[in-house]
Amino acid sequence: AQSVTQLGSHVSVSEGALVLLRCNYSSSVPPYLFWYVQYPNQGLQLLLKYTSAATLVKGINGFEAEFKKSETSFHLTKPSAHMSDAAEYFCAVKSSYGKLTFGQGTILTVHP
Amino acid sequence: EAQVTQNPRYLITVTGKKLTVTCSQNMNHEYMSWYRQDPGLGLRQIYYSMNVEVTDKGDVPEGYKVSRKEKRNFPLILESPSPNQTSLYFCASSGTPDRTDTQYFGPGTRLTVL
Numbered sequence: 001a002q003s004v005t006q007l008g009s010h011v012s013v014s015e016g017a018l019v020l021l022r023c024n025y026s027s028s029v030p031p032y033l034f035w036y037v038q039y040p041n042q043g044l045q046l047l048l049k050y051t052s053a054a055t056l057v058k059g060i061n062g063f064e065a066e067f068k069k070s071e072t073s074f075h076l077t078k079p080s081a082h083m084s085d086a087a088e089y090f091c092a093v094k095s096s097y098g099k100l101t102f103g104q105g106t107i108l109t110v111h112p
Numbered sequence: 113e114a115q116v117t118q119n120p121r122y123l124i125t126v127t128g129k130k131l132t133v134t135c136s137q138n139m140n141h142e143y144m145s146w147y148r149q150d151p152g153l154g155l156r157q158i159y160y161s162m163n164v165e166v167t168d169k170g171d172v173p174e175g176y177k178v179s180r181k182e183k184r185n186f187p188l189i190l191e192s193p194s195p196n197q198t199s200l201y202f203c204a205s206s207g208t209p210d211r212t213d214t215q216y217f218g219p220g221t222r223l224t225v226l
Contacts, residue, residue, distance in 0.1 A: 009152070032211040043116075043202060043217040044155075051212040090154060098143050098162075098209030099170060102154035 002027045002093045006103035014111050019063075019078040021106050023091035026072065032094045033074045035065055038105075039087045047089075050074060061085070086110045114139045116218035118203050124224045125193060133188045133221050135203030141216075143209045144186040148172065149200040149220075158201075161186055162209055193225045 007022040025031050032051050036044040048059025055067045065076045074091060088107045092100040116137045125131055137144065145160040147170075157170030161180040175197055177189040186205075190197060203218040 034214075036217075041220075043219045044204075045217075046214050049212075049214065092155075094211045096209075096211060098145065098160060098206065098211075098213075098215075099157050100145075100147075100155070100204075100215060102147075102156070104152055104154045 002029075002031065002095060002101050004033075004091050004093050004101060004103040006089075006091050006106050008106055009104060010107050010109065012109040012111065013081045015083055016080050019076070019081045019085065019108065021076040021089050021091075021108065023065075023074045023076065023103060024072050025074060025091075025093050027093060029096075031074075033065075033067065034092045034094065034100065035059065035063070035074075035076050036090045036092065037061075037087050038090065044090065047076070081108075081110045083110050083112065114216070116203055116205055116216050118201075118218040118221050120221060121219060122222050124226065126226050127194055128192050130189070130191050131193060131223075132190075133201060133203075133223070135186045135188065135218060136184050137186075137203075137205040137216070138184065139205065139207070139216070140183065141205040141207050142183070143207070143213070143215075144180065144203065144205045145170070145215070146176070146178065146186070146188050147202045147204065149202060155202065158188070160209075190223075193223075195225045197223065198225045199223060 035047040146158040147155040159178040
């Protein structure tokens with residue numbers, strides 16, 4: 001079975017500071033990993049995905065994530081937070097029959 | 113515009129009153145799925161469909177039914193809703209179930225069962 005754990009249900013940063021959202025996975029097969037963002041009262045939007053092509057994945061809105069097999073991690077980062085980044089972020093791993101298994105989510109708050 | 117639509121967006125109902133949440137996609141996707149989102153639990157899969165007339169249970173299927181008579185539509189049916197089905201529901205679709213394929217999500221349906 002595959003699973004994902006997001007460390008920290010709430011993360012708070014100042015505008016302009018580094019954003020780091022942590023995700024660790026468990027999978028008996030090479031994982032395919034996704035980060036989604038959910039803005040208030042909206043659906044989920046894909047930020048980026050890892051499909052084994054490159055370990056450093058760049059996504060939309062300046063976000064990127066690095067796949068580290070030795071650490072079973074896929075942490076999401078952004079060098080400089082913006083107020084518009086405030087949202088809930090979900091890490092997910094995808095199975096061979098299409099199911100996304102999500103982490104618990106991390107709410108990002110950005111302070112002026 | 114390529115999109116997944118859900119209706120209604122908000123619904124308040126009472127225990128036992130049958131309801132249907134519709135989901136439609138205009139991208140000719142084969143794969144469709146329903147998830148529910150609960151605080152602290154992330155999203156969990158309810159049912160999925162690989163193609164027309166092909167559906168299967170996800171992780172939390174109890175109390176739900178689905179059908180896939182047309183490729184574009186994948187309604188979620190609650191025949192006798194209970195308060196523990198109060199949740200935020202998302203429909204999603206992708207071209208195929210392939211692990212590299214991106215799933216696109218609808219805007220969500222917030223259901224309250226009294």
